[in-house]
Amino acid sequence: MIDTRDQEGFACASGGHLYIHIPLCRSRCRYCDFPSHTSLDQAAYVAALLREADHLPDQAWSTLYIGGGSPSALDPVHLDHLLAGLGQRLRLSPAYEWTCEANPADIDEAMLHLLRTHGINRLSLGVQSLDDGLLTLLGRRHNAARARTAITLARAIMPRLNVDLMLALPGQEAASVAQDVDMLADQGIDHLSAYALIIEDGTPLADDVAQGRVVIPDDEASGQSLEAAWTAIERHWPAYETSSFAHAHDRCRHNLACWRLHDYHALGAAAVSTVAGQRHSRPSDPSTYIAALAGSGPPQWPVEIIDPATRLREAWMLGLRLRRGVHREHLTSLGDNHQRIEQHLAPLVDSGLVMTDGPWIALAPPGRLLQDAITRALMP
Ligand code: SF4
Structure with missing residues (x-):
C-alpha cells in the first residue's frame, strides 16, 4: 500500500493507532443508536480495558483516540486510573496525538487538567448546536451557555480542540448555523466536525418523526441546508473530509489513518480493530466484554478475514x-486496474462531478451531495 500521509499533512507517520471505547453516557440523547449505556461497572470495565491493553503489541503509538459514549461521563477516579494505566503500558511516538471525546455537560477545569496531566492533547467536544431549542429536541444534557463555557475552558487548557456540530436539523435556519460557526471561529477552535442528522430506527426521535411531532427537512431542503453550512464553515476552515474541517496541521491524524486504511488496534466493548487484513469485533455488551477479559491469556474475539474485494471497496468509499x-496506485495495489478505473471515471469527469489531479481522484463540488451514488458508480 502506498503511504499518502506526507501529502496530507500527516505529521506523525510512524507508530500505531489505537481506539478505546467507553460505552457510558449519563443519559441517552433522543437521536442516538450508538453502543452506549447509562450504567456501567466502571471499576471492572477500566480493569478489563487495562488487561486487554497488556496484550497490545510492544510498539510506539502515534495516535490514540478515546471515544464513546462519553469518556467524560466516567467518574474522575476511574478516568484517572484508566489514563494512568494506559500511560504505564503505552509508548507514545514523539509527535503523538491523543484525543478524548467529552460531553460539554461534564467538562470543568479539574477534568481538563486531569486529561492534560495524562498527556491528552486534543479534546473533541460534542456541542452539536448552540440553539437551546434544538439541543432540547436532540435530548442533549447541555444548553448553549454550558457549551460556550466548556469551549472557553477547553480552549484555555487543551492544545487542540474539535467541536462536533449537527446539520440539517428540524427547523434549523442557515443564518443561525452561520452564526454558530462564526462564534466557534471567534473562540479559536481548530477543527470542526459537522454531520447531517440521521434518523435512526428505534430512537425516540424516529418515533417523534413517525408520529408527526417532529418534521424533518426533505432531501432537497436537507441538501440546501448542508451546502449553506459547508459554505459558512469553509469561510474559516477548509474541508479535508466530507464532515471534517481544519487547516492541514490541525487535521485529525487518527481518523486520517483509519480513512487511509492503515491498521488500527482497539480496546473495549463494541470496539473493532483492523490489523494485518483481519477485523476483530469485541462484544457490544460491557458485561460480556468484562467477563471475556477475566482470564490471564489474550482475549479471543470473532475474526473476519477482510478479502481483497472488500478492502478495495473500502478504499474507494473512504478515499472519496x-x-x-x-x-x-492505492487502488491498483488493492487489485483494481487502470483501464477499468478510466472507463468508469471518464463520464463522471466529463459531467463535472469528479475531478482528477495527477494520480488523485476526488469528488468535485457538484458531486459532493451525490457521494454515495458516485462511489457506487466507480467501485468495482
Ligand atoms: S452523548 Fe453521544 S453516545 Fe451518548 S447518548 Fe448522546 S449521542 Fe449517544
Whole structure:
C-alpha cells in the first residue's frame, strides 16, 4: 500500500493507532443508536480495558483516540486510573496525538487538567448546536451557555480542540448555523466536525418523526441546508473530509489513518480493530466484554478475514470522502486496474462531478451531495 500521509499533512507517520471505547453516557440523547449505556461497572470495565491493553503489541503509538459514549461521563477516579494505566503500558511516538471525546455537560477545569496531566492533547467536544431549542429536541444534557463555557475552558487548557456540530436539523435556519460557526471561529477552535442528522430506527426521535411531532427537512431542503453550512464553515476552515474541517496541521491524524486504511488496534466493548487484513469485533455488551477479559491469556474475539474485494471497496468509499481523494496506485495495489478505473471515471469527469489531479481522484463540488451514488458508480 502506498503511504499518502506526507501529502496530507500527516505529521506523525510512524507508530500505531489505537481506539478505546467507553460505552457510558449519563443519559441517552433522543437521536442516538450508538453502543452506549447509562450504567456501567466502571471499576471492572477500566480493569478489563487495562488487561486487554497488556496484550497490545510492544510498539510506539502515534495516535490514540478515546471515544464513546462519553469518556467524560466516567467518574474522575476511574478516568484517572484508566489514563494512568494506559500511560504505564503505552509508548507514545514523539509527535503523538491523543484525543478524548467529552460531553460539554461534564467538562470543568479539574477534568481538563486531569486529561492534560495524562498527556491528552486534543479534546473533541460534542456541542452539536448552540440553539437551546434544538439541543432540547436532540435530548442533549447541555444548553448553549454550558457549551460556550466548556469551549472557553477547553480552549484555555487543551492544545487542540474539535467541536462536533449537527446539520440539517428540524427547523434549523442557515443564518443561525452561520452564526454558530462564526462564534466557534471567534473562540479559536481548530477543527470542526459537522454531520447531517440521521434518523435512526428505534430512537425516540424516529418515533417523534413517525408520529408527526417532529418534521424533518426533505432531501432537497436537507441538501440546501448542508451546502449553506459547508459554505459558512469553509469561510474559516477548509474541508479535508466530507464532515471534517481544519487547516492541514490541525487535521485529525487518527481518523486520517483509519480513512487511509492503515491498521488500527482497539480496546473495549463494541470496539473493532483492523490489523494485518483481519477485523476483530469485541462484544457490544460491557458485561460480556468484562467477563471475556477475566482470564490471564489474550482475549479471543470473532475474526473476519477482510478479502481483497472488500478492502478495495473500502478504499474507494473512504478515499472519496477525503477532499484529496483516492490515489490510483492505492487502488491498483488493492487489485483494481487502470483501464477499468478510466472507463468508469471518464463520464463522471466529463459531467463535472469528479475531478482528477495527477494520480488523485476526488469528488468535485457538484458531486459532493451525490457521494454515495458516485462511489457506487466507480467501485468495482
Ligand atoms: S452523548 Fe453521544 S453516545 Fe451518548 S447518548 Fe448522546 S449521542 Fe449517544
